[in-house]
Amino acid sequence: MSEEPRGGSELAGRFFDAAIGLLRRVRDEEPESITAAGTLIADTVASGGRLFAFGAGHSSLAAQDVVYRAGGLALMNLLAVPGVVGVDVMPATLGSALERVEGLAGAVLDTSPLRSGDLLVVISLSGRNALPVELAMNARALGVKVIGVTSVAYASETTSRHASGTYLKDHCDVVLDTKIAVGDAELGLDGVPAPFAPASTVVTTALLQAVMATATGVLADRGIEPPLLRSGNVDGGHEWNDRILREYGDRIFYRQA
Structure with missing residues (x-):
């Protein structure tokens, strides 16, 4: 019989x-923000707008999960x-470097289909890097509604990497706080130097997914069939x-016409 692993x-x-x-913390502490975000998505769907989600690195996993x-x-x-x-980019560290490049967000938005009346979900755990900050800032300037998903704790415990000194949370119509502690590691163990x-x-x-469920319910309450x-x-x-x-089809961009 194999020996049980340490721990x-x-x-x-x-x-x-x-x-x-x-x-549980998110459920109990963020209900108003979840409702506001879901309602904003429902408003965009009902008014003919398009929905977009962005995340860099591992934050992209949550964005991909709703597409x-x-x-x-x-x-x-x-x-x-x-x-x-x-x-998947090689080297993987390139993605982290690009997220800190100021001005990249402007080029992204200029070549994207985003337009006034659309909605953009920007996901960034720290919310401190230039790309998510500028995406939110520039998108709102275009008339796009922005929902930010971030750990608000980073704004009080780290320094912004954007020239403005601001964070993602400062440029959103709705902010969803994930409550994740700075460093994003929940466990420690004697003899292991890193969390x-x-x-x-x-x-x-x-x-x-809670936000999407809320949006679905809001649409149904208005007598609109949610496009599920x-x-x-x-x-x-x-x-x-x-x-x-x-x-x-005119509001979906992940398939060929």
Whole structure:
């Protein structure tokens, strides 16, 4: 029989407890912001606007989770910045470097389909780097509504990396606070010099799905059928999705015309 790893199941249990605790905090402390964000998304859908989500590095995982997703709104598009979206770029450190480049956000928005009346979700754990700050700032100047998903704690415990000295949270119509501690590592262990076990992806993804559920409910309450996708792995799913994609094709950018 193999020897139980150091820390054993205790560490797994501690991580689950930490993640559950953060989820409870978000549920209990962010209901007004979740409602406001969901309502803003519903308003955009109802008025003919388009939805976009952006995240750099691992923050992109939460953005991707709400795009072309079974049970999700078909109108959510990924605002992708080459070299920044994930760790598939080589070297992976390039993505972190690009996120700190001032002026990049302007080029991204100038070549994107975003326009006045649309909505952009900007996800950045720290909210301190130039790219998410400028995306939010410049998008609002274009008449785009911005929902920021970030850990507000970073604004009081770190220094902004943007020339303005501001953070993502300072340039949003609605801010969703993930409650993640600075450093994004929930566990420590004697003899291990660095903290470990990040929970930001778990919490941010759940938070955004709560917002999408809220938006769906708001649309239904207004008598508007939410443009939802179904799983392609259930009978009739592909036919359902084909109808939705055709009906809203002018507001969807993740498929060819």
